[in-house]
Amino acid sequence: MALTCCQSVLQFKGEVQMTIALAGNPNVGKSSLFNRLTGMGVVTANYPGKTVDVNMGVTHFQDMVVGVIDLPGTYALEPVSEDQWVARQALLDGRPDAVISVVDATNMARNLYLTLQLLDLGLPVVVALNLMDEAERLGLAVDPVLLAKDLGVPVVPTVAVRGLGLDLVIAKAVETATSAESAGRRGLRYGRDVEEQIDALAAYLEAEEEVTPPFGLSPRATAILLLESDEEMLRWAEQQPQGAAILAEARSAAAEISERHGEPAPLRLTRERHGLAGAIAQAAQARGRARRSLQERVWHLTTAPLTGIPILLLMLLSLFAILFSVGNFLSDLLSGLWAAWASPPIQAALAWILGDGFFARSLVWGFDAGINAALAVGIPYVLTFYLLLSAFEDTGYLNAAAFLTDPLLHRVGLHGRAIIPLVAAAGCNVPAVMATRTLTTMRERVICATLICFVPCSARTAVIAGAVSRYLGWGPAIGLFVIVAAVGTAAGWGLNRVVPGRRTGLVMEMFPFRLPSFRNLLRRTWFRFKEFVFVAAPVVVSGSLLLGGLYESGLMWRLAAPLSPVTSWWLGLPAVTGLTLLFGILRKELALQLLVTLAMVQYGRGAGDLLHFMTMKQLFVYALVNALFIPCLATIAVLGRELAWRRTLLIALFNIVVALGVGGLVSRLWMG
Amino acid sequence: MGPKRHSQEEVLDPSLDQSLEALYRLNQHGAAVPVKALAKKLRISRAEAAERVVRLQALGFVTSNAALDLTLTPSGAAWGAVRIRRHRLVERLLHDQLGLPWEQVHEEAARIAPAISFALEERLDAVLGHPVACPHGNPIPAPDGSVIVEPATPLDRLRPGSKGTIAAILQEEPQLLRYLAALGLFPKTELEVEEVAPLGGPIVVKVGASRYALGREVASRILIRET
Numbered sequence: 019m020a021l022t023c024c025q026s027v028l029q030f031k032g033e034v035q036m037t038i039a040l041a042g043n044p045n046v047g048k049s050s051l052f053n054r055l056t057g058m059g060v061v062t063a064n065y066p067g068k069t070v071d072v073n074m075g076v077t078h079f080q081d082m083v084v085g086v087i088d089l090p091g092t093y094a095l096e097p098v099s100e101d102q103w104v105a106r107q108a109l110l111d112g113r114p115d116a117v118i119s120v121v122d123a124t125n126m127a128r129n130l131y132l133t134l135q136l137l138d139l140g141l142p143v144v145v146a147l148n149l150m151d152e153a154e155r156l157g158l159a160v161d162p163v164l165l166a167k168d169l170g171v172p173v174v175p176t177v178a179v180r181g182l183g184l185d186l187v188i189a190k191a192v193e194t195a196t197s198a199e200s201a202g203r204r205g206l207r208y209g210r211d212v213e214e215q216i217d218a219l220a221a222y223l224e225a226e227e228e229v230t231p232p233f234g235l236s237p238r239a240t241a242i243l244l245l246e247s248d249e250e251m252l253r254w255a256e257q258q259p260q261g262a263a264i265l266a267e268a269r270s271a272a273a274e275i276s277e278r279h280g281e282p283a284p285l286r287l288t289r290e291r292h293g294l295a296g297a298i299a300q301a302a303q304a305r306g307r308a309r310r311s312l313q314e315r316v317w318h319l320t321t322a323p324l325t326g327i328p329i330l331l332l333m334l335l336s337l338f339a340i341l342f343s344v345g346n347f348l349s350d351l352l353s354g355l356w357a358a359w360a361s362p363p364i365q366a367a368l369a370w371i372l373g374d375g376f377f378a379r380s381l382v383w384g385f386d387a388g389i390n391a392a393l394a395v396g397i398p399y400v401l402t403f404y405l406l407l408s409a410f411e412d413t414g415y416l417n418a419a420a421f422l423t424d425p426l427l428h429r430v431g432l433h434g435r436a437i438i439p440l441v442a443a444a445g446c447n448v449p450a451v452m453a454t455r456t457l458t459t460m461r462e463r464v465i466c467a468t469l470i471c472f473v474p475c476s477a478r479t480a481v482i483a484g485a486v487s488r489y490l491g492w493g494p495a496i497g498l499f500v501i502v503a504a505v506g507t508a509a510g511w512g513l514n515r516v517v518p519g520r521r522t523g524l525v526m527e528m529f530p531f532r533l534p535s536f537r538n539l540l541r542r543t544w545f546r547f548k549e550f551v552f553v554a555a556p557v558v559v560s561g562s563l564l565l566g567g568l569y570e571s572g573l574m575w576r577l578a579a580p581l582s583p584v585t586s587w588w589l590g591l592p593a594v595t596g597l598t599l600l601f602g603i604l605r606k607e608l609a610l611q612l613l614v615t616l617a618m619v620q621y622g623r624g625a626g627d628l629l630h631f632m633t634m635k636q637l638f639v640y641a642l643v644n645a646l647f648i649p650c651l652a653t654i655a656v657l658g659r660e661l662a663w664r665r666t667l668l669i670a671l672f673n674i675v676v677a678l679g680v681g682g683l684v685s686r687l688w689m690g
Numbered sequence: 691m692g693p694k695r696h697s698q699e700e701v702l703d704p705s706l707d708q709s710l711e712a713l714y715r716l717n718q719h720g721a722a723v724p725v726k727a728l729a730k731k732l733r734i735s736r737a738e739a740a741e742r743v744v745r746l747q748a749l750g751f752v753t754s755n756a757a758l759d760l761t762l763t764p765s766g767a768a769w770g771a772v773r774i775r776r777h778r779l780v781e782r783l784l785h786d787q788l789g790l791p792w793e794q795v796h797e798e799a800a801r802i803a804p805a806i807s808f809a810l811e812e813r814l815d816a817v818l819g820h821p822v823a824c825p826h827g828n829p830i831p832a833p834d835g836s837v838i839v840e841p842a843t844p845l846d847r848l849r850p851g852s853k854g855t856i857a858a859i860l861q862e863e864p865q866l867l868r869y870l871a872a873l874g875l876f877p878k879t880e881l882e883v884e885e886v887a888p889l890g891g892p893i894v895v896k897v898g899a900s901r902y903a904l905g906r907e908v909a910s911r912i913l914i915r916e917t
Contacts, residue, residue, distance in 0.1 A: 094872030098865040125899040128874060247791030269789025282792035282825050288871045323888045421903050425891040524892055524905030
């Protein structure tokens with residue numbers, strides 16, 4: 019992405035007449051709201067080095083074009099975690115004309131904390147009181163009118179998954195954005211002595227002629243942030259000419275608060291904000307306590323170890339089985355269709371235009387084999403997996419799975435959330451790498467992506483089945499998987515010690531189960547899939563062109579010569595296998611197909627039975643190296659997209675080194 | 691206790707000083723401390739930790755069992771308590787008087803506290819008005835080393851179904867503290883343990899209408915007063 023997030027937000031602002039930001043806790047239906055409001059043209063932007071995205075789309079209100087910025091779901095707006103930092107920065111950079119604070123009607127007390135923080139920043143806020151249907155089912159009677167009165171901002175009850183109340187929310191947001199006096203909050207106060215300190219500090223900031231708060235913040239907002247010892251605000255103050263005086267003023271105000279309450283000012287403010295949120299929530303809620311729902315009981319079944327672990331195994335197994343069987347079926351079907359209907363005309367057309375030269379044959383590699391390769395991975399595995407992943411996420415099961423697997427994954431520096439990508443990798447590494455986006459730190463994503471590349475995908479499993487279990491039997495095939503698993507675990511253990519960055523402790527909200535909206539599932543799947551098509555497909559096609567050019571020009575054979583010490587001497591394999599391993603980069607199962615083809619070219623028809631020119635040991639080493647070795651082109655393409663090219667290069671190098679190391683070792687230790 | 695520790699002040703090597711403070715922190719919930727844990731806490735090799743332990747044993751500050759698990763002797767505990775007392779007094783000074791943010795004071799205090807003398811400690815205590823808790827809510831031991839603590843258990847030792855209030859959050863890691871506070875997890879909050887995952891897995895707590903899964907290392911830093 020050429021533009022930083024800040025630039026793209028500003029550019030986006032220039033293209034629309036008004037911008038509205040959506041803010042809310044995770045899993046309160048914020049993305050449903052966003053999806054319902056906006057059309058297909060969604061732009062994703064991210065800040066450099068951050069893993070959390072900001073989505074931007076356009077909606078229409080009367081004859082106005084309104085830009086909608088979907089902030090990451092967060093519990094607060096403090097720069098203490100990546101998602102919170104991004105949400106807050108996008109708000110400060112973007113200065114939206116209004117903010118829709120999406121609040122979960124079943125858990126108002128916690129949700130209103132963020133709303134109050136938005137109000138503290140002096141932003142014009144409209145509350146979308148979402149999940150009203152669920153609140154009703156739970157027996158919670160929420161009074162939006164009372165809530166609006168207490169908060170001093172418009173409150174609109176909504177059911178975002180069904181699109182109820184959305185027109186009104188937008189209307190209110192536009193109204194709030196255009197009316198001058200509604201900016202900031204009216205009448206909401208914290209404890210009196212805290213307010214006194216805030217007011218005094220704000221008055222001080224206002225009186226200083228040359229002080230202009232950053233990001234167009236009000237003096238009050240600046241004062242609150244300073245009292246919370248917000249790092250960014252402290253840095254800002256330091257840079258002011260009269261910074262020392264401002265900081266001294268803030269310190270004495272903070273000391274006043276902490277002395278009065280026996281706890282530090284930031285904690286006091288957090289406590290007061292929670293207290294206020296709780297009081298407002300309680301007043302607006304006629305019945306205090308929610309009934310224990312069916313969802314809650316199902317939830318307990320999935321997390322209690324006795325029932326949860328079998329359920330988890332069943333879920334992972336079915337995830338794997340669906341991905342594997344549906345994926346393979348679709349992959350074969352599409353490849354077959356391609357070979358029957360698309361491939362001949364493409365080849366004919368290229369031959370007709372360019373004749374049968376080097377150029378034409380190279381293009382066949384790119385546009386026939388390349389597109390076929392992208393197709394064989396993309397639709398069958400990526401699309402299928404994304405649908406499954408979205409369902410896991412939207413129902414809330416992902417968190418239950420994460421809860422149960424956390425202790426195991428902890429040992430390799432990951433959290434429970436990494437279980438889904440790791441299992442999915444056994445189907446196809448490509449969607450698995452894309453799914454690492456559910457992990458929150460770059461460290462976790464790098465470790466997880468590296469381990470994913472060690473998980474044999476269905477294509478590599480096919481090679482293992484075709485080469486090892488067919489000629490050597492099941493025992494060695496299982497042995498091979500055991501070696502791969504051991505290598506992966508060892509790699510994770512080592513990476514955990516080497517990869518820089520802080521290990522974060524697990525703090526994760528556990529959501530009650532929710533029935534996902536099918537429309538949302540499809541839309542989310544489509545957006546993710548689209549990224550695969552636009553990012554990975556061009557890399558696969560151009561990579562295929564390159565491979566084709568190398569092959570057709572005969573340069574490939576010259577490459578084989580420098581490879582031979584590695585293949586022949588270190589791995590003890592026939593020289594021709596080195597080339598097929600290289601071609602395996604295009605698609606892993608091609609390695610075996612090519613091996614058979616090349617063997618027949620070189621040794622005659624009888625070589626179709628691989629044992630005619632390779633020993634059992636050689637077959638085993640070959641399949642093992644192919645399984646561990648550099649991931650396929652499509653995986654490399656998404657790695658580059660998700661983690662940047664430098665990390666991708668390192669991962670690929672690491673893979674090659676480990677694959678050759680383990681392969682050579684097995685070759686040397688093999689008995690008989 | 692006062693005069694005795696005054697004389698020891700001159701002779702104790704800084705590395706032993708640091709080790710005693712670490713042992714005191716590790717030992718404060720009762721269980722004996724493996725040498726490995728001490729080495730990890732101080733980020734030194736196990737051999738070096740063992741060597742320091744031998745020297746501390748010679749001074750009569752530490753006893754160990756057959757498995758080399760360490761327990762502080764009364765004089766060792768008193769000495770450790772003094773280290774903590776100075777550390778937390780300095781934290782108060784940094785926070786209350788100099789206005790350093792509460793999440794920064796721990797590291798600053800770790801640098802300053804070893805240089806505090808007995809006389810300075812007394813003066814600090816008087817000027818600060820004999821505070822009983824550090825800015826993070828942890829108790830400051832009395833001059834004789836005694837600590838007035840209400841019984842509190844780390845969250846990771848509780849069983850499903852137990853309820854309580856958060857007494858304090860140990861280990862002053864700035865970002866985590868802020869993150870937990872925003873979720874509503876701060877001292878005096880009521881919570882209930884709902885589920886404990888097997889094999890050292892996370893713990894699910896219910897706070898208000900929300901449920902959070904907390905990893906063991908996070909949970910071990912949250913002290914709960916059971917109700």
